[in-house]
Amino acid sequence: QKEVEQNSGPLSVPEGAIASLNCTYSDRGSQSFFWYRQYSGKSPELIMFIYSNGDKEDGRFTAQLNKASQYVSLLIRDSQPSDSATYLCAVKRGNDYKLSFGAGTTVTVRA
Amino acid sequence: DTGVSQDPRHKITKRGQNVTFRCDPISEHNRLYWYRQTLGQGPEFLTYFQNEAQLEKSRLLSDRFSAERPKGSFSTLEIQRTEQGDSAMYLCASSPGEGRYQPQHFGDGTRLSIL
Numbered sequence: 001q002k003e004v005e006q007n008s009g010p011l012s013v014p015e016g017a018i019a020s021l022n023c024t025y026s027d028r029g030s031q032s033f034f035w036y037r038q039y040s041g042k043s044p045e046l047i048m049f050i051y052s053n054g055d056k057e058d059g060r061f062t063a064q065l066n067k068a069s070q071y072v073s074l075l076i077r078d079s080q081p082s083d084s085a086t087y088l089c090a091v092k093r094g095n096d097y098k099l100s101f102g103a104g105t106t107v108t109v110r111a
Numbered sequence: 112d113t114g115v116s117q118d119p120r121h122k123i124t125k126r127g128q129n130v131t132f133r134c135d136p137i138s139e140h141n142r143l144y145w146y147r148q149t150l151g152q153g154p155e156f157l158t159y160f161q162n163e164a165q166l167e168k169s170r171l172l173s174d175r176f177s178a179e180r181p182k183g184s185f186s187t188l189e190i191q192r193t194e195q196g197d198s199a200m201y202l203c204a205s206s207p208g209e210g211r212y213q214p215q216h217f218g219d220g221t222r223l224s225i226l
Contacts, residue, residue, distance in 0.1 A: 004153070032212050043202055043217040044154065051212055088153050097142065098167065099215060101153025 006102035019076040023089030031094040079109045115218030131189045132221045136205030146202040
């Protein structure tokens with residue numbers, strides 16, 4: 001079992017719709033969770049991080065964390081063509097420094 | 112506030128050659144990380160520095176790989192006797208020293224192609 005798994009893509013959504021991305025992790029010691037956006041050929045760009053159970057909203061993005069279910073998700077509301085990218089889920093144990101990444105989910109927003 | 116800077120952006124070399132990459136972290140970030148990313152995969156951790164001390168190395172970092180951060184500022188990653196399997200994007204990231212929850216910020220990466 002991979003340490004971090006993301007729902008397989010690609011995910012295609014119409015402009016203005018909600019894109020929902022899922023991520024599960026295997027290590028119960030994971031304490032911090034990050035979503036990165038990566039455009040083709042570019043480096044990962046941090047868009048959200050969450051540490052506590054529940055929802056965290058930042059503009060059109062909402063991260064949701066459920067530690068009991070070992071599940072973290074990202075919602076993108078009012079999706080725009082500029083949101084077309086690969087979204088990487090990353091987790092970190094409390095005392096570790098390294099991030100463990102999922103393989104990413106590619107999102108395409110159709111105009 | 113400049114971001115993480117990596118040099119070169121692209122490197123093409125023949126199998127068996129040595130290559131060296133440089134990373135300049137965000138100023139005052141004392142934590143620096145190297146990751147490797149292959150096509151269709153997420154980044155994989157290679158090694159981590161806190162100031163000049165290399166505190167953790169992944170099993171991915173074979174003896175052909177060496178990383179340094181001599182003055183606690185910039186870092187170099189050297190690959191000796193390159194192999195086809197070394198072709199990847201090498202990413203550097205940095206984070207502040209205080210707080211274990213600090214996010215990591217990535218540079219634009221060095222794309223290595225082995226002929």
